Amino acid sequence: MEALNSTCHVFQTDSEIVNKVYQEQDNYLIEFNEKGDKEWCAIYFCSNDIYYPNTEEIFQKRIIDKNFFEWYHSRIYKAAKHIFIRDIFKQWYLAGINKDINSPEKIIEFLKEETKGYKVITIGSSAGGYAAILYGSFINTQYILAFNPQFELQSLIEKSSETINPLLFRIKDKRTQYFDITECINKQKNTFYFYSNASKWDIEQNKHLTRKEISSLYKIAFNTKHHGIPFIKVALPKVLNLNTNELELLSKTTHNPIWFTIQMVGIKKTLTGLYKQIKQLYLNRT
Numbered sequence: 300m301e302a303l304n305s306t307c308h309v310f311q312t313d314s315e316i317v318n319k320v321y322q323e324q325d326n327y328l329i330e331f332n333e334k335g336d337k338e339w340c341a342i343y344f345c346s347n348d349i350y351y352p353n354t355e356e357i358f359q360k361r362i363i364d365k366n367f368f369e370w371y372h373s374r375i376y377k378a379a380k381h382i383f384i385r386d387i388f389k390q391w392y393l394a395g396i397n398k399d400i401n402s403p404e405k406i407i408e409f410l411k412e413e414t415k416g417y418k419v420i421t422i423g424s425s426a427g428g429y430a431a432i433l434y435g436s437f438i439n440t441q442y443i444l445a446f447n448p449q450f451e452l453q454s455l456i457e458k459s460s461e462t463i464n465p466l467l468f469r470i471k472d473k474r475t476q477y478f479d480i481t482e483c484i485n486k487q488k489n490t491f492y493f494y495s496n497a498s499k500w501d502i503e504q505n506k507h508l509t510r511k512e513i514s515s516l517y518k519i520a521f522n523t524k525h526h527g528i529p530f531i532k533v534a535l536p537k538v539l540n541l542n543t544n545e546l547e548l549l550s551k552t553t554h555n556p557i558w559f560t561i562q563m564v565g566i567k568k569t570l571t572g573l574y575k576q577i578k579q580l581y582l583n584r585t
Contacts, residue, residue, distance in 0.1 A: 309465040310353040312388045320362060320387055326396040328368055328383040329413070335379035340414050343370035344392075344423035344430035345385035346527065353389075362387060369427065373535040375420055382413060384430070390466035391426050391452060392434075393474060403477055407437045414438050422539065423448065424527050429480060432490060436483035442543055446493040446528050447501045450508045452478045481508060490516045491546045496553065497524040517550040521559070530556040533572025534563035 311317055320326070345368060350361040361367045368383040375381075384406075386392045395401040400409050419440045423431035428448025435443045452467060461468040471478075484490050490513075495501045508516075521529035528535065541549075560569045 307461055307465070309462055310355075310358075312390065312394075312465045314355065314358075316355050316358055316363075317387055321396075322398045324397065326385050326387060327400075327409075328366075328371075330381045330383075332374075332379055332381065336377045337379045338418050339375070339378040340380040340382065340417035340419050341375035341378035342382045342384065342410065342414070342419060342421045342431070342434070343368070343374075344421065344427035344434070345369040345383070346423065346425040346427040347386075347389040347391075348425065348527065349385055349387070349389070358387075369424070370422060373532075373539055375422070376540050378420065380413075380417060382410075386426070386430075388466060389426070390464065391449070391477070392430050393466050393470055393477060403433070403474070406434060410434055410438050420444065425449065432483050432487075433477065433480045436480075436486040440487060442489040442491065442546075443487055444491050444493070444539065444546075447495055447498065447526050448492070448504070450479070450481050450484075450504050454503065454507075479507075481513070484513050484516055487515050489543055489546075491543075491550070492516055492518045493529055494518050494520045495523045495525055495529045496520050497522060498526045499524075501526055517547055519546070519549045520553040521556050522553060523556045525556070530554070530563075531560040531569055531572045532576050533568050534560045537563045 308314075349367060349369060350357050368385055371383060384392075384396060386394075386396055388394055392403060392406060395403065395405055400406055417439065419435070419438050420442055421431035421435035421440055422444045423429070424446035426449065428445035429450070429452075431443050431445050432448055432450075455464055455467055456471055459467070492508075494505055496505075505518075523529050530538075557569065560572070564572070
């Protein structure tokens with residue numbers, strides 16, 4: 300990571316254990332599916348929830364021991380190539396992902412090279428959704444699945460602090476071109492935006508988005524306060540593999556998270572998935 304002025308020590312950007320992984324690991328994973336369509340590649344961007352709380356014990360368990368990547372078990376079936384990417388600094392990929400791919404510009408170069416000849420789908424939630432939109436605008440992306448993404452970061456400078464979002468404050472005068480990505484959406488054929496309409500942060504982000512008319516964006520709204528995936532995650536495999544016509548239809552109405560999940564996978568899987576999701580949330584934080 301480039302040298303940046305710092306007024307405080309923050310675990311996720313300054314600790315020895317995190318920087319060792321940044322220096323020594325790729326922080327991306329590429330796998331191939333022989334049964335997939337050789338024309339298609341899916342890119343999955345991790346969110347800032349890849350580990351929490353920000354402690355050495357949890358980082359060791361999630362990132363080093365488990366080599367965790369979000370979306371690993373929820374994939375686009377038609378894709379022959381799958382690329383999983385994480386930002387262990389949890390700072391919207393503003394310092395790249397490792398010592399060699401250490402900037403947004405280098406992420407773009409890396410993804411252009413890895414997706415040559417492919418039709419691409421980018422996927423992400425929250426900070427991962429921000430990345431799916433941003434980096435998807437520079438490659439041959441056919442469509443984007445973004446779950447409650449951030450469209451702008453400037454408000455965090457006003458409301459947050461360096462102790463919470465260190466890199467945002469350390470680069471706020473250097474990479475401002477990445478602090479508002481609404482223009483990136485205009486470059487896409489289709490962006491499917493899953494939106495929690497009772498989540499304070501997501502309401503604020505949506506207000507910023509609606510200042511501009513974006514014909515290529517389809518907003519799929521949910522009546523929930525939950526940031527991130529706005530329905531029970533057991534439905535993710537089904538949702539990720541809907542075709543674009545089916546996704547467009549979802550944007551015609553506002554959904555209840557439980558009923559939506561039942562419609563996707565049935566009541567039995569919904570109840571089982573809800574139990575597992577609550578249990579996993581607890582385990583991830585212990």
